[in-house]
Amino acid sequence: MKAVFLSLKTNTMKPFEIMTNAVGANNNSFEVEIPASSFIYNTSTNIELVIDFNEFFVNPARIDFKDISGDISGNQEKQDLINTNAKTSISANISEVD
Secondary structure (H helix, E strand, O other), X not given: OEEEEEEOOOOEEEXXXXXXXOEOOEOOOOXXXXXXXXXXXXXXXXXXXXXXXXXXXXXXXXXXXXXXXOOOOOOHHHHHHHHHXXXXXXXXXXXXXX
């Protein structure tokens, strides 16, 4: 996932990247469930995935990059934190196309 954040130190937007990937035999992908009842069948539907970055790094596990050193993508413990938080921080907005 690539995004930007506002650096409070420099008051500029800075890019960052965080990813989940396999570590050894562990599959670190995650699923986001969109209830089927939200869809109106036989119509065109827009689905907008929303990531709440405030939630992504604090709920349910706090991820503080000051405490993380080294490669995050090769560390299963860190991948578990990312995976757990991703499940609670991604939602969907669903709307019918006119």
